[in-house]
Amino acid sequence: MTDVTLSPDGDIITLDHGGATARFHAIWLRDNAWDPATRAPGNGQRLIALRDIDVGVHISAARLAGGQLQLTFAPEAREIAYDPDWLMAHRYDRDEVRAPGALPDGAEAWDAGLMENVPTGDFSAVRDHAEARRAWLAQIARYGFAKLTGGPVRDGALFDVVDLFGHVRPTNYGAKFEVRTEVNPTNLAYTGLGLQAHTDNPYRDPVPTVQVLYCLESTAEGGENMVVDGFAAARRLRTENPEWFDVLSGHCARFEYAGEAGVRLQSRRPMIELDPDGILRAVRFNNRSAAAITDVPFDVLPSYYAAYRRLGEIIDDPAMEVSFRLEPGESFLVDNTRVLHARKGYSGSGTRWFQGCYADMDGVRSTLAALETPRQEAAE
CATH class of the missing domain: 3.30.2020.30 (NE0471 N-terminal domain-like)
Incomplete structure (x- = not known):
């Protein structure tokens, strides 16, 4: 009727x-x-x-x-x-009351339980078949990350991954960057040290919203990749202490990078960013790139640091972590505004060579929407 x-x-x-x-x-x-x-x-x-x-x-x-x-x-x-x-x-006449920290439509928060079913696609299937590509991109939209297996093992193969949904976003690191041990590196990512889970390039405005990491060599012991759902971490913080959630979302942090000649990148954004209606928009967390915090009132600073510390503890909690080892020809993609990634330490013996690049989530969402339109029309 x-x-x-x-x-x-x-x-x-x-x-x-x-x-x-x-x-x-x-x-x-x-x-x-x-x-x-x-x-x-x-x-x-x-x-x-x-x-x-x-x-x-x-x-x-x-x-x-x-x-x-x-x-x-x-x-x-x-x-x-x-x-x-x-x-x-498209109706807007709704009685929804969204508490701060609500998830975007279609997103699903996750923790270590997702390790039993890590979102994954097969490179050849995703490249050659629209339904496989739609399913892989849908996992990225839902969870903020996904693996891709069975890809070619050659220099620049990560560009083939980006071609599945969008375009590479060059930075001062170039169209792609190498991730392997170097002497006197300009970035700790290029050492064998383990890294705390983080989002990349928080010092950029706008930040790259997609990162692709592609494995070309992996014989060193260790070096497993880890991902943490930043949205789930932020929501856990709010459940534990709403005041701490509010202080991290209500005040800006500062980030900077000046690791090479002629480059000094700076940004000012909250660690937990919300849309005006309280929906989670982005998480920025990167201790290596954090600058002095100068935008928090004097009387609020102790609470801010307590909240900052607790968010870090939640991110470090193994119960929040999904880890996996990548073999040559395998890669993974993260929504860099949501999912933090990390790497466990690896030994000096053997080899470990990854390549990385940046792209943007608008390409993921656009390609996914275009692939889903024929399905919707067929259902009608």
């Missing part, structure tokens, strides 16, 4: 459809019209600006015809058809 009710002033319609009820304002409906005069048929981009909609826009008539909702807008006297399913899928 579908039914529509128009308010006396024409400012609001109430739509009953598919067992749900939602209200919509006239200005929102006019702005989101899909008629050819409002949206380009080829790409869906708007052909009008908000200034082109009368400030006094209202609905003079509403009716259902042929499964469509027909609305007449005044004062322009234009009738526009709407798909009730589309409207209900």
Whole structure:
């Protein structure tokens, strides 16, 4: 059953459809019209600006015809058809109360229990088959990371991984960087030391939102890769101590990198970043790149450091960790705004050669959405 009710002033319609009820304002409906005069048929981009909609826009008539909702807008006297399913899928009339620290839509928090089923795809299948690629990208969107096995063992093979969803984002490290032991390295990542779980490049603005690490050689003992869900860590901190969560999300930290000539990267962002509606947006945690904290009030600083210390303890907790060893031709990708990665120490004997590069999550999400559209259309 579908039914529509128009308010006396024409400012609001109430739509009953598919067992749900939602209200919509006239200005929102006019702005989101899909008629050819409002949206380009080829790409869906708007052909009008908000200034082109009368400030006094209202609905003079509403009716259902042929499964469509027909609305007449005044004062322009234009009738526009709407798909009730589309409207209900995009309704904003909800009674949701989201506590700070809510997960983004589609994300699932995880801990060490995920080690029993590490998100993984096969390189050849993901490259050659749309459904395998969709499933692999869906795991990244859900968990913030995934492995890829069975790839080629050659210099630059990590670019083949990025080609599956997007484009490489070059940095001062180049289009790619080498991760193996060096003498007098410019970055601790290039030593055999174990590293605390961290997000990469927090000193950049904007930060690269994807990191790919690709294994080319691995005969050294140790060096297992580890990942930790930063969103799960932040939510655990909030459960334990909401005040500490608030202090880390309410004040900015500072990060910097000046490890090579001609480079001095700096940023100012909170360690736990929230959207205005409280949804987790990003976690930045990297002790090696942390600069002096100068944006926390004097009286709040002790609480800030207590919260900072506790977040680090949660991140270090083995119960939060998923670890795995990569063999040549294997790689993994992380959402660098969410998942912290680490490496256990490895011995000086044998070899260990990884290559890394950066890309962005908009490519992951775009490719995934494009692959999911045919599935949705087939289901309809």
